Structures are given as structure tokens and as C-alpha cells.
Amino acid sequence: MSASTTASPVVLTAKALLLDMDGTLVNSDAVVERCWREWAVSHGLDPEEALKVVHGRQGHATMAILLPDRPTEVNHAENAVMLARETADTEGVVPVGGAAEFMKAIAGLPHALVTSADAALATTRMTAADLPMPEVRITAESVGASKPDPEGFLRGAAALGVDPADCIVFEDSGAGIAAGRAAGMRVIGIGARAAEHAPTAHVPDLTGIRVTAPGDGSIRLTLAPTP
CATH class of the missing domain: 3.40.50.1000 (HAD superfamily/HAD-like)
Known part of the structure; x- marks a missing residue:
């Protein structure tokens, strides 16, 4: 209902x-979209498509979906960088x-x-x-x-x-x-x-x-x- x-x-x-x-x-959409758009572009991905899977997931899980052939340890390492960036950005x-x-x-x-x-x-x-x-x-x-x-x-x-x-x-x-x-x-x-x-x-x-x-x-x- x-x-x-x-x-x-x-x-x-x-x-x-x-x-x-x-x-x-x-x-926190403003921060999430800023950070993940930049990440997607830096990896040759369509940022609009990336944003469709970002919300609700941990960053490394999102990366695993978007770059399925990449090693898990690379996703976790990049996620640590992403978390630090998101934590430092509170605008909006x-x-x-x-x-x-x-x-x-x-x-x-x-x-x-x-x-x-x-x-x-x-x-x-x-x-x-x-x-x-x-x-x-x-x-x-x-x-x-x-x-x-x-x-x-x-x-x-x-x-x-x-x-x-x-x-x-x-x-x-x-x-x-x-x-x-x-x-x-x-x-x-x-x-x-x-x-x-x-x-x-x-x-x-x-x-x-x-x-x-x-x-x-x-x-x-x-x-x-x-x-």
C-alpha cells in the first residue's frame, strides 16, 4: 500500500x-553526485549510468558492479579514497x-x-x-x-x-x-x-x-x- x-x-x-x-x-545528493561523476569520468564510464547504481551501496560494491573485471582489492583501495573525499565535502x-x-x-x-x-x-x-x-x-x-x-x-x-x-x-x-x-x-x-x-x-x-x-x-x- x-x-x-x-x-x-x-x-x-x-x-x-x-x-x-x-x-x-x-x-547528500550534491556531494554524492559530484564525487561519483568525477570518478566515473576518470574511468571512462557514463556518469549518468554510474549514478543509477551508486545510491544505497557501499562504494566498493558500486565499483564492482561498474567495473566487474577489476580486482576486489583495487575497489576497496579506491573506496577508501572516495570515503575520505566524501567526508571532507559537506557542501550542500x-x-x-x-x-x-x-x-x-x-x-x-x-x-x-x-x-x-x-x-x-x-x-x-x-x-x-x-x-x-x-x-x-x-x-x-x-x-x-x-x-x-x-x-x-x-x-x-x-x-x-x-x-x-x-x-x-x-x-x-x-x-x-x-x-x-x-x-x-x-x-x-x-x-x-x-x-x-x-x-x-x-x-x-x-x-x-x-x-x-x-x-x-x-x-x-x-x-x-x-x-
């Missing part, structure tokens, strides 16, 4: 929320609409950050967007496989002590939505990219989500319908 195609609100309940960062809480990094209010609303409720960024990049971007960093966070260093593998979300659920079926994922990318589904979780898609991948429900940004805690250990999410 999509919040954008129904006249009444979508209501979902969960025991924990698992939050992607880029495109979900933080709009801003919160997704409604992110600050949403983070205030879930303070004290079970939630975790599950991002393909490493810890340094995640800290830099959350700080640049003036958003609080969740106490529980699963970053690139925490997993052996990048989204769309479900490992990150499963680790997030385990860290919170919640069954995967009782978690709701917030994601913007096709890779992230696929990872959430593979983990057996429902997914709220955020933004235009997410709408293309049939999440459980979809909203343009975080402004249309009302968070309440009924007091029974659950989290109630009401997604306002969009025109």
Missing part, C-alpha cells in the same frame, strides 16, 4: 525503527524535510542507524545536517556485505533485541529497500527514488509521518496521504 495512492492515512506499528541515512535523513549536505522533527519524535524509542557510510562519514553528515546521531548504529565497518544484502538491517534488529518482523525500515534507494525486504521487514520509502521500488508505504519526505507511543511497547506511525 502506498501513502501516495490512498485517500486515508497509512498506519503501521513496530517495536523498532531502522533508519538509513543518505537520502532518508540527510540529503542538508536534512531531508521533517528529519529534525522526526528524530525528536523518536528520541527514547528503539531505533538504529543502518548506513552504507563508514563511521566517520556518517558522523560528518549527521553533524552537517544538525541531526542527532542514534546511540545504536550499524555502519560499513559493522558488516561484511553491502546492501542489498540484509546483513546490516539484521544486525540493527539484533542490536536492539527486536525480531526482524517487528522492525520497520526507512529507506530511499532500491538497494536499501531490497535489503529491508530480504531481512523480513516492512519498508517505508522516502523520496522519489524509493517510489520506483514498491516499498510497503511511501512518503515524499519525513514531514508527513506522525510518531506516537501507545505505551504497550509499540511504535505507531501514521503516514499522511499525499495529493
Whole structure:
């Protein structure tokens, strides 16, 4: 069911929320596109085609898709350079609409950050967007496989002590939505990219989500319908 195609609100309940960062809480598209366009051109690739697979994945996983015959160690080495560059570039990094209010609303409720960024990049971007960093966070260093593998979300659920079926994922990318589904979780898609991948429900940004805690250990999410 999509919040954008129904006249009444979508209501979902969960025991924990698992939050992607880029495109979900933080709009970092300007930095991502600058860095990856330059990388693609330097390797003789079409930057527009490259950007179609960048979002949601760790950099080395993106490189493996775009340059499938290249050694894994080369991808990891170049990804380290890419991460350093992205961490140093915060121009244009801003919160997704409604992110600050949403983070205030879930303070004290079970939630975790599950991002393909490493810890340094995640800290830099959350700080640049003036958003609080969740106490529980699963970053690139925490997993052996990048989204769309479900490992990150499963680790997030385990860290919170919640069954995967009782978690709701917030994601913007096709890779992230696929990872959430593979983990057996429902997914709220955020933004235009997410709408293309049939999440459980979809909203343009975080402004249309009302968070309440009924007091029974659950989290109630009401997604306002969009025109």
C-alpha cells in the first residue's frame, strides 16, 4: 500500500525503527553526485549510468558492479579514497524535510542507524545536517556485505533485541529497500527514488509521518496521504 495512492492515512506499528541515512535523513545528493561523476569520468564510464547504481551501496560494491573485471582489492583501495573525499565535502549536505522533527519524535524509542557510510562519514553528515546521531548504529565497518544484502538491517534488529518482523525500515534507494525486504521487514520509502521500488508505504519526505507511543511497547506511525 502506498501513502501516495490512498485517500486515508497509512498506519503501521513496530517495536523498532531502522533508519538509513543518505537520502532518508540527510540529503547528500550534491556531494554524492559530484564525487561519483568525477570518478566515473576518470574511468571512462557514463556518469549518468554510474549514478543509477551508486545510491544505497557501499562504494566498493558500486565499483564492482561498474567495473566487474577489476580486482576486489583495487575497489576497496579506491573506496577508501572516495570515503575520505566524501567526508571532507559537506557542501550542500542538508536534512531531508521533517528529519529534525522526526528524530525528536523518536528520541527514547528503539531505533538504529543502518548506513552504507563508514563511521566517520556518517558522523560528518549527521553533524552537517544538525541531526542527532542514534546511540545504536550499524555502519560499513559493522558488516561484511553491502546492501542489498540484509546483513546490516539484521544486525540493527539484533542490536536492539527486536525480531526482524517487528522492525520497520526507512529507506530511499532500491538497494536499501531490497535489503529491508530480504531481512523480513516492512519498508517505508522516502523520496522519489524509493517510489520506483514498491516499498510497503511511501512518503515524499519525513514531514508527513506522525510518531506516537501507545505505551504497550509499540511504535505507531501514521503516514499522511499525499495529493
